Amino acid sequence: MRGGVIVLLGLLSAATAFAGDVTNQMLLDAQGDAESWLTYGRNYSGWRYSELDEINTRTVKRLAPSWVFQTGVSGRLQTTPLVSDGVMYVTGHNNHAWALDLLTGRELWHYSKKPVKEAQGCCARPNRGFAILGDTLYKVNFGATLVALDAKTGDVLWEKVVADYKEGYSATAAPLIVKNMVLVGIAGAEFGTRDFLDAYDAKTGDRVWRFWTVPGPGEPGHETWGGDSWKRGGGSTWITGTYDPELNLIYWGTGNPGPDMNGDVRPGDNLYTCSVVALDADTGTLKWHFQFTPHDVHDWDAVADPVLVDLDVEGEKRKALIQANRNGHFYVLDRTTGEFLLARAYTEVTWADGIDAKGRPILIPGKDPTEEGNVACPGLGGGHNWHPTAYSPQTGLYYFDSVDGCHIYYRTTQGYIKGQWYQASTVGGVPDEPATGSIVALDPATGETKWRYEMVSSPSSGLLATAGGLVFGGDPQGYVTAFDAQTGKVLWKFQSGGSVAAAPITYRFRGKQYVTVAAGEAIMTFALMD
């Protein structure tokens, strides 16, 4: 009998696909798969919307914790968990990751790798999640590597260097699977890196293509960089993008130019920083770009989710891309061509007097950072920063969080040293004007705010919309909250005890709807009490 078992195991391992393996088709159809959460934004359009409605405006008051998994690793979790075939996969700070049993939250395996001390980043060492294809999980490690793990065991299949951490590169974003490739963004713009978006072969880990977000000599856009400033031009890709399979285009937001607050050393618009780029999925070739903040000096990265929705804009059907940009404006673009369609401020903006017909900000003079400090609104983190957003086709509304406040922006003159901070100064709070925040629901076809939930402090969490007429979020003081998606009224709240910096997800397991969110250092799962 023993021999028979060995033969059987041998046959199984020779098979190419197991039940439960995630296929490219499943990723394309992810929106309809209520049992799973297979990719960062739930679907390729980045909606973070679920058709599940067992938990709804009427029943949500019965929502209660089902299980809690304490990671024991310090750092406010930013992960979007993945759910596939009865297992949840989460990533944490400092290169930790776990597989959890969906029924109980018990740990199935734990992966960790000690981060290289020399690897630096702007803001701790977070990680925002896995990507999955077949029975393989993909995540970045902080020292700018891409690692592939066996989803069943957490064993390392391979690890590839994406960039040299000694130059200031780091990696935090959840990868995106597109057509058997793993798309990987990079961070480092505060350290004078020249950034890019990479695609790797999901089987071998070999690089398929690289798109430099700061063009090199001879490439279009290079002329927007004075001297050799392009070499330290930044343009990080630290939040996961989206994908339109019909157009075969990948959309990815890019970060600030380097150095952040002294633009004198990089005269020009500094393409393709603070932009969204549309790339051919097969080759990484640039199809179009749109720059939200030309020659940025306020660190207004444009990495927020580039969400894909079809809208009726001024009487015309458009395949649109929407973004709540960190510079304080909400934008609608045509995602086929990159044409600017509309922009509207959603928070206090003092640096621009609107956006012109081509999408370029109409600058108000005297708002740049100075040696002594100069106030501008919004502050360095926006407006809306990176926290995941949600679009509900049920309400037709787009939901995101906003920091509402200003900063004093300082600049300095600073030489570049490889691998060292290259921000050319900083920001400070405006005395007696602490920033507050809000969750904003707006009509993406017009940019009109439908409701706004005001908070006592800057917000911190991502959002989830459901067909139960709900929007789920959290706050820095530890509350997990469910809002009425139509009105913004709080219908349910739970004090988790951990600052919520991640976005909730939802899925059905054994016929019951669950909501999971990372709060503080724990993963918390909720369901309706029977």
Added chain:
Amino acid sequence: MCSAQPSRTNPLNNSAADIDTGRATFRIYCAPCHGIGAAGGSGPDLTLGVYEVGDSDEDLFEVIQDGVNGTEMSGFGERMNDNTIWRILAYVRSVARRDAPVLTGDVTRGESIYQEKGGCAGCHRIAGTGGRLGPNLSRIGRTLSFARLQEALVEPSKNIAKGFDTITVVERDGEAVRGRQMSIDNFSVQLMDSREEIHSYLRDEVRSVEQEPKSLMPSYEGMLSGSEIDDVLAYLVSLRGDQ
């Protein structure tokens, strides 16, 4: 053969580029507490050229790396490599003035004004004695710059210590309760009133909640003479805890 390990010194040559980079990093991580020019804020003035934690390069490196227990100074070793820390140190050395303010006040007189005329002990605690509405001052000479102490006496609302904001809650029956805001979130408020009683409110169960960007402490300008303020300052600077 054993010999004492010599104290580590900054291995960088403190070039202009090192200082510039250190300054840039300082502005990001250190300026929020030590001031944009390192002259102090809620944290000590670093331009004095003398430091409570020790004056050697190694002392200062370790403070940046590991933080100082019992203070708001956290360690940055997890976030910075050694050279980043050394460059911050190069910058701090470059701004040292070595002309510490001369304290003209008298410590003994200052203590008596603190206890009696000033009535400071009604709200502040030193070594286990005094009120709890204001910050504990047992180690204040170690944690706050001279300039910031001076400012706290005459303009107490300019920089309010963390956790000591003022808040007023008006209850449903119209009674207003004012005190020190201990905690606030989108759904609740916790405060300590002037009798040091702690109140907790759910926001949807009260009439209003008003946060004031103002300290509960009065300004002593006019209440105390200039020389009395100097005496109190001398006393406060002398408060350095058990160490």
